Amino acid sequence: MMIRVKLWRKYLSWPDTKAQFELSVEKGKVVDAKIIGYFVDMYGMEHQFVRWDNSHGKFHKDCCYKKGGGKEYIKGMTLNEAFIWATRDLIANWRKYKKEYIKNFIS
Numbered sequence: 001m002m003i004r005v006k007l008w009r010k011y012l013s014w015p016d017t018k019a020q021f022e023l024s025v026e027k028g029k030v031v032d033a034k035i036i037g038y039f040v041d042m043y044g045m046e047h048q049f050v051r052w053d054n055s056h057g058k059f060h061k062d063c064c065y066k067k068g069g070g071k072e073y074i075k076g077m078t079l080n081e082a083f084i085w086a087t088r089d090l091i092a093n094w095r096k097y098k099k100e101y102i103k104n105f106i107s
């Protein structure tokens with residue numbers, strides 16, 4: 001069966017802060033998911049400040065905004081439910097994640 005990949009971007013704040021969403025669906029079931037929050041600085045360089053994916057076999061948040069990074073695993077949900085939860089978390093908290101990233105790595 002063919003896996004369909006859907007990729008889209010959304011501005012969180014015009015013109016520099018965006019989210020990128022990627023879903024891979026097979027037979028109507030989400031088999032892979034990724035969400036990236038990033039911004040572009042005044043030099044045109046992209047900075048990921050948070051990312052959710054299941055690249056290590058379990059859906060998790062990579063806390064790029066924290067010194068030393070770290071992973072927070074999303075447990076007790078299907079991949080589709082976790083993707084929805086992560087999308088809501090990004091929309092609710094992107095300003096905090098971006099601000100902490102800038103404080104820790106750019107300022």
